[in-house]
Amino acid sequence: MRLKVKALFVILAILLTLQALTVSAFALEVNDVAGEFICNCGCNKLLSACEMKCGQQLRGFIKERIDMGLGKDQIIQYMKVNFKEAILAAPEKKGFNLTAWLTPFAFVIIGAIITRRVVGSWVVKRREEDDDNGGKPTKKTKVDKKYDDQVKKELEEFGW
Numbered sequence: 752m753r754l755k756v757k758a759l760f761v762i763l764a765i766l767l768t769l770q771a772l773t774v775s776a777f778a779l780e781v782n783d784v785a786g787e788f789i790c791n792c793g794c795n796k797l798l799s800a801c802e803m804k805c806g807q808q809l810r811g812f813i814k815e816r817i818d819m820g821l822g823k824d825q826i827i828q829y830m831k832v833n834f835k836e837a838i839l840a841a842p843e844k845k846g847f848n849l850t851a852w853l854t855p856f857a858f859v860i861i862g863a864i865i866t867r868r869v870v871g872s873w874v875v876k877r878r879e880e881d882d883d884n885g886g887k888p889t890k891k892t893k894v895d896k897k898y899d900d901q902v903k904k905e906l907e908e909f910g911w
Contacts (some may be wrong), residue, residue, distance in 0.1 A: 781814050784826050788838050797840055 785799035788837035799810075830838055842848040885906045 781810050781817065784813050784817070784823050785810050787823075787827055787832060787840055789840050791834060791838055 782799045786797055788798040788802065788809070790796050790798050790801035790806045790809065792801070792803055794801055794803060794806075796806070798806055798813075801807075801809075813826060813830075814828060821829065827839075836842065842851075844852060
């Protein structure tokens with residue numbers, strides 16, 4: 752019987768400890784929410800890092816909302832309504848903002864595809880020219896010969 756009582760106390764102690772840890776882990780802090788915003792005074796710092804009076808006021812505003820029981824998403828929505836979307840540290844990924852985020856990546860991908868095709872066509876063209884000449888390079892112009900002679904001369908000077 753005493754063993755059962757001791758085991759019950761141990762289990763109860765473990766459960767109370769776990770409950771205390773989960774409450775503190777889920778507690779919403781001001782900096783958790785303030786990291787989602789930029790200070791609106793013009794310093795362009797994250798609200799969680801701004802030490803100016805306006806930053807302190809906004810953090811106080813957020814703390815009031817947390818004390819009222821609002822969650823992070825509710826506070827973000829409330830701040831967007833009262834201070835407009837310009838206060839968000841990162842714009843929402845919908846509508847025009849999504850287009851603004853994706854357009855640079857699309858241009859890079861399209862540019863890579865075009866570059867690949869152009870260079871590929873140059874390679875094919877060059878191979879066809881070489882095949883037409885029996886595998887020999889095309890005829891050299893006077894300029895090509897001049898530079899070839901200069902390269903040979905310089906290589907001889909260096910003992911190559």
